[in-house]
Amino acid sequence: xxxxxxxxxxxxxxxxxxxxxxxxxxxxxxxxxxxxxxxxxxxxxxxxxxxxxxxxxxxxxxxxxxxxxxxxxxxxxxxxxxxxxxxxxxxxxxxxxxxxxxxxxxxxxxxxxxxxxxxxxxxxxxxxxxxxxxxxxxxxxxxxxxxxxxxxxxxxxxxxxxxxxxxxxxxxxxxxxxxxxxxxxxxxxxxxxxxxxxxxxxxxxxxxxxxxxxxxxxxxxxxxxxxxxxxxxxxxxxxxxxxxx
Ligand SMILES: C[S@@+](CC[C@H](N)C(=O)[O-])C[C@H]1O[C@@H](n2cnc3c(N)ncnc32)[C@H](O)[C@@H]1O
Numbered sequence: 152x153x154x155x156x157x158x159x160x161x162x163x164x165x166x167x168x169x170x171x172x173x174x175x176x177x178x179x180x181x182x183x184x185x186x187x188x189x190x191x192x193x194x195x196x197x198x199x200x201x202x203x204x205x206x207x208x209x210x211x212x213x214x215x216x217x218x219x220x221x222x223x224x225x226x227x228x229x230x231x232x233x234x235x236x237x238x239x240x241x242x243x244x245x246x247x248x249x250x251x252x253x254x255x256x257x258x259x260x261x262x263x264x265x266x267x268x269x270x271x272x273x274x275x276x277x278x279x280x281x282x283x284x285x286x287x288x289x290x291x292x293x294x295x296x297x298x299x300x301x302x303x304x305x306x307x308x309x310x311x312x313x314x315x316x317x318x319x320x321x322x323x324x325x326x327x328x329x330x331x332x333x334x335x336x337x338x339x340x341x342x343x344x345x346x347x348x349x350x351x352x353x354x355x356x357x358x359x360x361x362x363x364x365x366x367x368x369x370x371x372x373x374x375x376x377x378x379x380x381x382x383x384x385x386x387x388x389x390x391x392x393x394x395x396x
Contacts, residue, residue: 161185161208169207169330171233177203178363179269180321180385181298185206186346187389188296192216193264196288198281199223199271201233208242209267212218220263224252254280258288266295270362273300273325274318282338289392295340298387300359301328303350305381313375319393320360320368322383329338331386340390355385 162183166174169205189212191193197205200221210220223229229248236246251257252275266285275281284294305327314322326334335343351359356376361368370376 161189165208167339167381168211168239169204170235170238173202173204173207173231173238176231176363178203178321179198179204179298180381181269181347181387182299183267183269183298183387184212186296186387187212187267187294189213189217189264190263194262195220195265195267196216196258196263197221198254198266198268198388199274200232200248201228201269201271203235204268205269206232206246206248207235207239207241210241215244218247219251220258222251222253222256224250224379226250229384231237239281242343254284256284256288259285261287261293263291264290264293266293268295269298270321272297272299272390274323276318276324278326278331278334279337282334282340283360286338286392288341291394293392294389295335296387296389298385299331300325300383300385301331302350302379303328303382303384306382310375310378312373314360314379315358317368317371320371320372321362322356322360324378325383328386330383336392339392341393343388343390345386348384350384352379356380360385 191214193213195209200206200223206219221232231251272281282346300321317323360371
């Protein structure tokens, strides 16, 4: 089960809209559609949609006139997301999926109102390129609503390298928070608003470091996990692509 469900960041009413198998494979660290202020008719792109949980929640918010596109680099996740949409009875809604890497989506410039992403960009080696791509595909005045994992402090180089050896675990690609905000600003985004933050407790840290599961990603040693306790946080935030002057 995804950690954000355990820590109650999705409302029960939202969870009831999502098929159980899709809840079980969700691996987010927040609820971006809950704070994206989605409006009927919005065009939403979900970066790293996984099994489709946030695509399903977004389509309920943007209504029949809206459009939601889930992008993921893993074809198996796209298949599961499509299955989730069908099981949720949303197959006739304006939903598409695209198998692509987030630094090269090939969508047209300025075509989306909102880009959401839930616990994905920490996994991307080139975060500058991902944020540039989000900026490029947004309309002027469009926004991002992101939940992601960062280190509160810089951590020592050897420790960092050991986490990077299991890149799939959501700590392997995480960077220091200060550097993260620089990346978001460098892409051109303004008005960064932190909506919520949560420092991971030891159980959450272990689950995060073994994402998507212990059968795929071995846990870090106890010493390494203890060394980052209190230093890993999930941040939920919005930012705006400024209007053209
Ligand atoms: C931790 S899971 C989160 C999935 C989903 N957002 C959720 O909340 O359940 C990360 C997802 O991002 C996808 N992903 C990771 N790096 C990616 C990249 N560079 N381009 C596209 N998708 C990527 C993975 O395939 C996986 O489905």
